[in-house]
Amino acid sequence: MNVKESSNFILHAKSNEFYWEGNGQLSIKTFSNGRALYKTNRGFFAVEENRYLLLNEGPYTIGIEEKQDVESFCMFFGDGFAEDVYRTMDASTNELLTDPYKKASPLYFFERTYTTSPLLDGQINTLKRHHKQLDACWHEEQFHQIMQTLIVEQSTTLREIESLQALRKSTRDELFHRVTTAHEYIRAFFAEPLKLADIARIACLSPNHLLRSYAQVYGKTPHQHISELRIQKAKKLLANFELNMTDIAFEIGFSNPVSFSKMFKQHIGMSPLHYRKKVILDKKSD
Template identity: 85%
Template sequence: MNVKESSNFILHAKSNEFYWEGDGQLSIKTFSNGKALYKTDRGFFAVEENRYLLLNEGPYTIGIEEKQDVESFCMFFGDGFAEEVFRTMDTSTNDLLTDPYKKAEPLYFFERTYEMSPSLAGQINTLKRHHKQLDANWHEEQFHRIIQILISEQLTTVREVESIQALRKSTRVELYQRVTTAHEYIRAFFTEPLQLADIAKVSYLSPNHLLRTYAQVFGLTPHQHISALRIEKAKKLLANFDLNMTDIAFEIGFLNSVSFSKMFKQHMGMSPLHYRKKVILDKKYD
């Protein structure tokens, strides 16, 4: 894959095992029925259903290792495409008419995983359903719509950056990038026995500095984020009646079912067993 590829294109595939390493262009990665793990020079990114990974051009690796086939749908944007679209969104009509072919300034996106918004999900699903049937002009229009949504949604990220307490903009941007490195590391490895010192080391911040900034940006501490992710995964696993409590405890990073049950009850107000019974009743009367 060529970093300076001039065209937009799609990669749509299914696999339960996959590995690739190389240079890629500006792109968004989406997956269903499983997850993929990416690594760039900024850290690790786990991409699951209902989220997408936004990467600038540059080197990365991807790995998929699941029991079932994972469906990937990734969109790659040609060199200069995002910049030109942004210029038409950010420049006055008069200036666009005066100099319609002026070279756009380089555009940088914040690399991280994002929750899929309804507008982006709808646009991607439309492209996913029809990309093999319709013509090149239709494809190009979809890419324009998708990059416009991505650029607009970056404004939310800019507001998160501005919420960080630092005088200089460059300092706020650097802090945000480091704390999101920690955030993505937690998302990728929350089932492992993560320690605050390890997370801080990955983000090149002191533990105390990480705690303060993390809570500022995300509204919760790293420990609270780990617990929330574990609870969400536990709820999904509890719906699989073939798994016992020990299996589930190991799957989400606990050494025994007692610790798991204590944590689950603390957050959910009921034991895992009680929650499973509730799931059974809900299915029975659904």
């Protein structure tokens, strides 16, 4: 991938350890059975199942370190492909008929991880299942459909940007980029001890400015988001009966099981032990 590509292509692989650094095309990254950590000029991005990362053309690194094989399915879009698709969605029919091959203006996506919508999930899974069997024309149709979906779903991001209190569009865009940098950093490192000042420094914002802007975009504070992610991971780990409470506490960023138990009960309404017993009873009743 160090050689500049000009066409659409797919990388589909499995590995529990992987590292790559270089320049990449506009691309969408998806993973299952684990997660991958990316780093770009904008910050860090953790990509796990049911989410995807959208990256513009440019330099990045990727690292995978898991106990089991992680399945990656990544789509790379050729030069000008997104622009051509967007033009057919935005220009009038008369314009498209008059000059069907007009060079479109550069198109840039908001680099971040996104929750995979049911529509996009279905499109990607269809391509994943059949991309080695069906012909080139079918492949190109899938790339067009997926790009259309990506462009339409960017409207959600535009609505999030509008929630920020800034007069100029350029100011709102830059503030949104910085807030999402903090958001993605939290997603990538929530299992480590994080301080508001450190997160704000990553986003190049003052702590108070980050706090206010983060709540405007996401409806929660950074600490609330960290707790939410820790709870989600704790629930998964509690279903693994081989792990004790100390192991789980360390795994999600707590220095001792007492702090973990207190946080868990505060959010779930029961202790981790009671939650584990409930999981066991639920499995027996199935």
